[in-house]
Amino acid sequence: MTAPPLANLINELTKLPGVGGKSASRLAYHILKRPVAEAESLATAILEVKSKIFRCSICNNMTDVEPCAICDDPRRDASIICVVEEAFNIATIEQTRDFRGVFHVLLGALSPLKGVGPQDIDVHGLVRRVQSGNVREVIVATNPNVEGEATALYIAQQLRTLDVKTTRLAFGLPVGGDLEYADQVTMAKALEGRREI
Amino acid sequence: MTAPPLANLINELTKLPGVGGKSASRLAYHILKRPVAEAESLATAILEVKSKIFRCSICNNMTDVEPCAICDDPRRDASIICVVEEAFNIATIEQTRDFRGVFHVLLGALSPLKGVGPQDIDVHGLVRRVQSGNVREVIVATNPNVEGEATALYIAQQLRTLDVKTTRLAFGLPVGGDLEYADQVTMAKALEGRREI
16 A cells, blocks of 8 residues: 555665665655655765766776776875775775775675685786786785685785785784673684784 | 765765664665666656655545545545554554554654644644544554653544544553563553453
8 A cells, every 4th residue: 555656665775785674664754754855866876876986997996087096196005905805895994094005806705605716806907916016015805704714815826926925914802892702713813813012 | 085976875875764874885885786777766766756755635644646545445444543643654554454444644743852742743634534524433553652642642632522432552562572571661551451361
């Protein structure tokens, strides 16, 4: 008995990740309640992101200029490349404000289970960048899970013959957490990576 | 360093209820990854809901036809009106498939704290419907909280002089829950409303 345009919007919203039927319904009624201008801004933003955003030809980051703002920034150190799985991982690293190098987005991680092999991720582009330029270090910032680890090992292997230092993000206790909540593997990694104080 | 169209979409998405910065970012990157057609369907659905949906002149339900599909359905019993605060509450009652009457949406609930008084909700329309037609019963299905209760009492008061039975949804234990999780007030209501078996 829900009016078709409303049912249609609810249906479209449930296609978004993490949005179930109840959330979709709440979002749809929210949009109904707000001014038309607000709905138009949202609809326009959705369309513009599809028409204006593409991948940087150098690093695969999502961008609306070629090359992307990070690759194009002369203040950034192009000799240090941080390798991430997805473009949205860049934001997480950027917000630390501690990294002044550039990025390389793999567009995935190796996963035999999901059928993702070396040819499906952009390690080739990374190797080419290392071969062609003055790259001193490649920091592998893939996810701290099985796929991310396998990908990190594969990248290290591919870069072994090249004159570049390959590093991996540190594993250990998350800051602000309680020791008792650390899982076994994290705890083992924290012990293994202990440093003198 | 996020590209402006992408930052703009993330910003628009955070205006939705229950969507914080991280969720908005995840949604935006999801939209980026999906085909253009899918983004267009979503954008169109947002715009159509604003252009095609309006309130039913009888019951205030959200509709794209006048009167709404429920008010217009000859199989529904127009002599029983279920009163809800918001149009989206109708779906919750409809999914029980137990109610074959019609609805009245108040468009809010009395709340002195939020400055919502009797003139801000549509009790007047309900009274008019009761006065003008063959209404036998008004089931007050406002929320089981302070505002909903105050609104229910106010409605009962307004209908007192009219020839209509006014009822309120039952309070008690939620089905499927554990007794130990029931709060004090719910437990007291469950005791008070106990029935012979």
